[in-house]
Amino acid sequence: MSGPLKGVRVVELAGIGPAPFACMMLADMGADVLRLDRLRTGPEDDWWLAEDILSRGRRSVEVDLKDPAGAELVAGLCETADVLVEGFRPGVAERLGLGPEPLRARNPRLVYGRMTGWGQDGPLADRAGHDINYTALTGALHAIGPADGPPVPPLNLLGDFGGGGLLLAFGLVSGLFEARRSGHGQVVDAAMIDGVSLLMAWPFTLRNAGRWNDARGSNLLDGGAPNYTAYETADGAHVAVGAMEPKFLLRLLSRLGLPAELAGALDDPAEWPAVRDRIAGVFRTRTRAQWEGFFAGDDVCATPVLSMGEAAGHPQLRAREVLHPTAHGYQPAPAPRFSRTAPSAPGGPTLPGSGGAAALADWGVPESRVSGLRDRGVVRTRD
Numbered sequence: 001m002s003g004p005l006k007g008v009r010v011v012e013l014a015g016i017g018p019a020p021f022a023c024m025m026l027a028d029m030g031a032d033v034l035r036l037d038r039l040r041t042g043p044e045d046d047w048w049l050a051e052d053i054l055s056r057g058r059r060s061v062e063v064d065l066k067d068p069a070g071a072e073l074v075a076g077l078c079e080t081a082d083v084l085v086e087g088f089r090p091g092v093a094e095r096l097g098l099g100p101e102p103l104r105a106r107n108p109r110l111v112y113g114r115m116t117g118w119g120q121d122g123p124l125a126d127r128a129g130h131d132i133n134y135t136a137l138t139g140a141l142h143a144i145g146p147a148d149g150p151p152v153p154p155l156n157l158l159g160d161f162g163g164g165g166l167l168l169a170f171g172l173v174s175g176l177f178e179a180r181r182s183g184h185g186q187v188v189d190a191a192m193i194d195g196v197s198l199l200m201a202w203p204f205t206l207r208n209a210g211r212w213n214d215a216r217g218s219n220l221l222d223g224g225a226p227n228y229t230a231y232e233t234a235d236g237a238h239v240a241v242g243a244m245e246p247k248f249l250l251r252l253l254s255r256l257g258l259p260a261e262l263a264g265a266l267d268d269p270a271e272w273p274a275v276r277d278r279i280a281g282v283f284r285t286r287t288r289a290q291w292e293g294f295f296a297g298d299d300v301c302a303t304p305v306l307s308m309g310e311a312a313g314h315p316q317l318r319a320r321e322v323l324h325p326t327a328h329g330y331q332p333a334p335a336p337r338f339s340r341t342a343p344s345a346p347g348g349p350t351l352p353g354s355g356g357a358a359a360l361a362d363w364g365v366p367e368s369r370v371s372g373l374r375d376r377g378v379v380r381t382r383d
Contacts, residue, residue, distance in 0.1 A: 061357075
């Protein structure tokens with residue numbers, strides 16, 4: 001692996017969703033991430049494993065963390081690690097003997113990353129939840145969806161990945177930077193309700209300034225404004241319009257053959273439905289492809305709404321190689337880009353246990369010890 005984090009060692013106590021996403025990002029940037037998966041005792045319906053993009057870029061060992069020997073293996077690995085990542089409910093790592101205090105006693109420079117939905121404290125800290133629950137409690141879910149319908153989950157992008165995995169990755173790199181200066185690690189407490197709330201900084205800005213109300217589908221950025229929404233085309237597809245600034249809005253109205261006076265009507269939200277209807281009527285006269293050609297090279301901030309399958313073929317994404325082909329589809333490239341320490345091209349998914357024996361050897365665990373743990377059923381590798 002190459003990239004700006006080459007040489008950084010990360011122990012990942014495997015989970016689902018945000019923590020694997022953060023560790024994928026670290027591995028994408030060149031970190032040596034050793035994923036410790038749950039020891040599987042029989043066949044399971046893990047249908048996604050062979051296609052799991054979140055598992056790419058790291059080697060894996062299956063470990064029984066409830067066995068003291070398995071927990072001791074993890075603790076020993078942390079002695080030479082820069083980072084540990086866990087996504088358990090609060091208190092679980094401590095019960096396994098793998099909490100921050102004993103591990104940092106063995107390695108004071110260790111940055112200990114914790115990923116939860118509700119956080120390590122508070123009345124809901126020990127409750128289960130998923131992305132939709134965290135976005136619901138922060139006000140984000142309420143703001144997304146049509147005015148005449150229920151809130152629409154934005155996939156699991158806000159909680160799991162934006163407010164979770166990205167937040168954790170940023171926290172870990174920040175902790176690493178500080179540890180290199182001070183010689184001391186620390187605990188990074190990343191909670192999805194914190195991260196989603198952070199992502200809501202601009203909507204809160206608008207609300208605090210009196211430019212946002214709690215009625216869904218009636219605001220500037222939630223599809224209520226006629227110049228920031230999606231319009232259906234003649235073939236049942238859609239075009240996204242983001243003509244926020246006056247110059248773009250006036251150009252859009254001109255290209256659509258509509259009077260410039262409509263731009264002034266947008267100052268009054270009560271006029272928005274009528275303006276939207278007039279714009280919608282024009283967009284229904286052509287297909288999506290025809291509109292794409294019509295607006296080509298024009299600064300009107302109008303783009304086709306593409307499916308995931310269509311996105312891979314768009315010239316802009318192809319030019320930057322944003323998506324890389326896999327055996328059954330595509331996977332996103334590492335991001336962001338670096339001019340001098342460019343990350344390697346993404347590899348494929350890593351099944352639990354794959355490359356584990358070689359990884360343990362690279363991390364300094366003697367083969368005799370690995371063999372003994374394997375014979376006792378504490379670890380499993382697929383080398």
